[in-house]
Amino acid sequence: MKAEICTKQARFTLERLHAELGGKILENKKEAQRLAADMKHVEAVLKMLDPSYSIRSIAVRRRKPNPYFKRGTIFRSVLEILRDAPEPMTTSEITSRLFALKGVAQPSREDFRNLFGGVHASLRNNEEKSVRAVGDEHPAKWSVI
Known part of the structure; x- marks a missing residue:
C-alpha cells in the first residue's frame, strides 16, 4: 500500500513538472x-540608411x-585592491589578487585570460576618471587617483 501512495505522488509531481516545462x-x-520581428525591424532601418549594407x-x-564576478562588479573589486595596495600594480597582479580573493589558487589559463581582459578593459574605460597609469612602463602600473 505504501509503494502505491509514493507512485501516485511521483506521477502527480512529474505531470505538474511536465506541464510547467511545456508552458x-x-x-x-x-x-x-x-525577437525575430524586432531584428527584422532593425534590418529594415539599416537598409533605409544604407541600401547597399550587407546584413x-x-x-x-x-x-x-563571468563565473567569478557578476556584471558590473569587476571594477569595484579592482578599486578595492588598488586602494589597499601600497604601490601601483600591473593588470596581471590585479587579476591574480582578484582570483586570490575568490579563493582560486590556480585558475585555468582561459579563466585568467578572460578575467585579465575584463580587468584591463575596466581600467582603460576608467582611465583618468578614477584610475591612472603610473609612469611610462610597459606593462602599465595602475593606481587610484
Whole structure:
C-alpha cells in the first residue's frame, strides 16, 4: 500500500513538472518570434540608411557570463585592491589578487585570460576618471587617483 501512495505522488509531481516545462517552451517560442520581428525591424532601418549594407556581415553576439564576478562588479573589486595596495600594480597582479580573493589558487589559463581582459578593459574605460597609469612602463602600473 505504501509503494502505491509514493507512485501516485511521483506521477502527480512529474505531470505538474511536465506541464510547467511545456508552458515554458511555449513562452520561449513566443519570445523568439517577438525577437525575430524586432531584428527584422532593425534590418529594415539599416537598409533605409544604407541600401547597399550587407546584413550578413553582422555577427551574432553571445555573452558568456563571468563565473567569478557578476556584471558590473569587476571594477569595484579592482578599486578595492588598488586602494589597499601600497604601490601601483600591473593588470596581471590585479587579476591574480582578484582570483586570490575568490579563493582560486590556480585558475585555468582561459579563466585568467578572460578575467585579465575584463580587468584591463575596466581600467582603460576608467582611465583618468578614477584610475591612472603610473609612469611610462610597459606593462602599465595602475593606481587610484
